[in-house]
Amino acid sequence: MVQAKAWILARHFDGFPKDSDFQLKEEELSEPKDGEVLLEAVFLSVDPYMRPFSRVRMKEGDVMIGTQVAKVIQSKNPAFPLGSHVVSRSGWRSHSLSDGSDLIPVMSEWPKDLPLSLALGTVGMPGLTALYGIEEVLGLQAGETLLVNAAAGAVGSVVGQIAKIKGCKVVGSAGSEGKVAFLKELGFDQVFNYKTVTSLEETLRSASPEGYDCFFENVGGTFSTVAIQQMKDFGRIAVCGSISTYNDAKPQTGPYPQMTMIMKQLKMEGFMQSRWADKHQESLKRLMRWVKEGKLQWREHVTKGFANMPAAFMGMLKGDNTGKAIVAV
Amino acid sequence: MVQAKAWILARHFDGFPKDSDFQLKEEELSEPKDGEVLLEAVFLSVDPYMRPFSRVRMKEGDVMIGTQVAKVIQSKNPAFPLGSHVVSRSGWRSHSLSDGSDLIPVMSEWPKDLPLSLALGTVGMPGLTALYGIEEVLGLQAGETLLVNAAAGAVGSVVGQIAKIKGCKVVGSAGSEGKVAFLKELGFDQVFNYKTVTSLEETLRSASPEGYDCFFENVGGTFSTVAIQQMKDFGRIAVCGSISTYNDAKPQTGPYPQMTMIMKQLKMEGFMQSRWADKHQESLKRLMRWVKEGKLQWREHVTKGFANMPAAFMGMLKGDNTGKAIVAV
Numbered sequence: 205m206v207q208a209k210a211w212i213l214a215r216h217f218d219g220f221p222k223d224s225d226f227q228l229k230e231e232e233l234s235e236p237k238d239g240e241v242l243l244e245a246v247f248l249s250v251d252p253y254m255r256p257f258s259r260v261r262m263k264e265g266d267v268m269i270g271t272q273v274a275k276v277i278q279s280k281n282p283a284f285p286l287g288s289h290v291v292s293r294s295g296w297r298s299h300s301l302s303d304g305s306d307l308i309p310v311m312s313e314w315p316k317d318l319p320l321s322l323a324l325g326t327v328g329m330p331g332l333t334a335l336y337g338i339e340e341v342l343g344l345q346a347g348e349t350l351l352v353n354a355a356a357g358a359v360g361s362v363v364g365q366i367a368k369i370k371g372c373k374v375v376g377s378a379g380s381e382g383k384v385a386f387l388k389e390l391g392f393d394q395v396f397n398y399k400t401v402t403s404l405e406e407t408l409r410s411a412s413p414e415g416y417d418c419f420f421e422n423v424g425g426t427f428s429t430v431a432i433q434q435m436k437d438f439g440r441i442a443v444c445g446s447i448s449t450y451n452d453a454k455p456q457t458g459p460y461p462q463m464t465m466i467m468k469q470l471k472m473e474g475f476m477q478s479r480w481a482d483k484h485q486e487s488l489k490r491l492m493r494w495v496k497e498g499k500l501q502w503r504e505h506v507t508k509g510f511a512n513m514p515a516a517f518m519g520m521l522k523g524d525n526t527g528k529a530i531v532a533v
Numbered sequence: 534m535v536q537a538k539a540w541i542l543a544r545h546f547d548g549f550p551k552d553s554d555f556q557l558k559e560e561e562l563s564e565p566k567d568g569e570v571l572l573e574a575v576f577l578s579v580d581p582y583m584r585p586f587s588r589v590r591m592k593e594g595d596v597m598i599g600t601q602v603a604k605v606i607q608s609k610n611p612a613f614p615l616g617s618h619v620v621s622r623s624g625w626r627s628h629s630l631s632d633g634s635d636l637i638p639v640m641s642e643w644p645k646d647l648p649l650s651l652a653l654g655t656v657g658m659p660g661l662t663a664l665y666g667i668e669e670v671l672g673l674q675a676g677e678t679l680l681v682n683a684a685a686g687a688v689g690s691v692v693g694q695i696a697k698i699k700g701c702k703v704v705g706s707a708g709s710e711g712k713v714a715f716l717k718e719l720g721f722d723q724v725f726n727y728k729t730v731t732s733l734e735e736t737l738r739s740a741s742p743e744g745y746d747c748f749f750e751n752v753g754g755t756f757s758t759v760a761i762q763q764m765k766d767f768g769r770i771a772v773c774g775s776i777s778t779y780n781d782a783k784p785q786t787g788p789y790p791q792m793t794m795i796m797k798q799l800k801m802e803g804f805m806q807s808r809w810a811d812k813h814q815e816s817l818k819r820l821m822r823w824v825k826e827g828k829l830q831w832r833e834h835v836t837k838g839f840a841n842m843p844a845a846f847m848g849m850l851k852g853d854n855t856g857k858a859i860v861a862v
Contacts, residue, residue: 256792256795256796260796421791424789424791424792425789428789428791443791443794443795444795445795446789446791446792446795449789449791449792450792455788455789456788456789457786457787457788457789458786458787458789459784459785459786460753460754460757460775460778460784460785460786460787461790462750462753462757462772462775462778462803463585463753463775463778463779464803465772465801465802465803466585466772466773466774466775466803466804466805467585467589467803468803469802469803469804469805469808470802470803471800471801471802471803472794472800472801472802473794473798473799473800473801474791474793474794474795474796474797474798474799474800475795475798476795476798479798
């Protein structure tokens, strides 16, 4: 028997999440049955999507959804041997039982010098999101100009680097001088701090006077309104996130985009990486290869302690993280 | 020499157009030079696009843009013989000179029992817009459910009928009981008057409880916000028009669509028929064939007199027309 901890959504978020919306629950887990494994969380992911999904995929009293890298500490399933690591959709739990159906073994050829937490970031869901957004949604071509916002985040930082790999000009927006410096290190062509520019419109125009072929959208809200105006004719927009609107108690409003979309004949598509699950394995290998070749650099913002999951989540929503926000147990 | 009349954009529209925004100008046209023809307008088109295009393609003092069916009344160009008819982008002019480069001869096999004004509607630009929106943008498939608003208009009425030809379920929205009756005659599966329904959301849900695969958007504004919520996962939206926002002195605002586009993985694309100009000739033949076979029915709202161009235009913007709004000289 194992004493397990889990973070519960005690109350649906109303506006920005607060401590009292979460509750730590303890429970005893029984021994795994035949075919089952007992998992212990090593790294847990906090991601922007958890905020909007809390409303549509969770009810009050549910364990917070989420992915983790876990170690198999008891095994009655030969596919997941004792001591091996898996990526699991166990939610915000310190320990969990699984029949293996929702588990993905961490890549067997995982390099010794890379932390397993990368399986929650650049070589995990955020990396896949960046890759599919670029290849499947935008169809980004060499020589094109791409705009990405929340560019220093887990997805955005991979987006910009893949676009560079593909021979594109990359313009990135982020929310601090530190993030701007990080993005310059990554090789972004133009970077700016959206919080300190005088005019977002002027900044976007001067970063690419001829406009943007593609826009990888992570922010939404007023940024989207301004960015859409700067697209080239036939521009494509991959809508991955809308973090500036996730914590609205009352939905923000802005000018309708339809007229601009007609005049410029723009295409805008919302997407989630799960759509291309059949390509995940091959895609993760490509992401890992780019990491090993040094073409995909990464940074993590690590919060220590399972007890700090809510704080890590709220910090990430505020933009505390450069790179992927991770909780290390 | 011919005394020609032309309607000028005297002042840029501020909100809904008014009489004083237009001015009638007279001028004398000289004889056509070698290679030129002298045209006399027979039917002129008034279309929604003229309102937003007035801002981006015209300056004060310019002749209003637009297309007409004209008769060649003098010809020094053998490609356009005396007495023949052409579709011309002459704008709001009673007479004009052309070197032929912007003229399209009216289809030689034009049936005697069909008015030439159809070349400005169902077998013209609005028909092409409907066809390309369905085939090139939406990729509408048999068995799918399509929503179209401004469904009794020049484009919308063709959209719904082509969707029926393709074996789809069609739900249409229009703004009067007369239009609703017309759309039922055309074979639309579900039709409603958006001005009198208690709840647009409930009406859309009950018309297609399983949601919509495709949405042909002519209206924009609050309709778009409600309709997007009713799309199926992976739904496609062709943005053709946004007539409910064209006359805003100050842009209307609404909730940002990004979050819904992500959750449902929607695709939204703005378009203009001119993108597929290389297919126009073949497409017009298909439209004409459907008309002859009775599969594409049509109705026109004809205003008599070149003097009434502004009134016809403003009436169309108010929704006076069922089917295509035409001015007969």
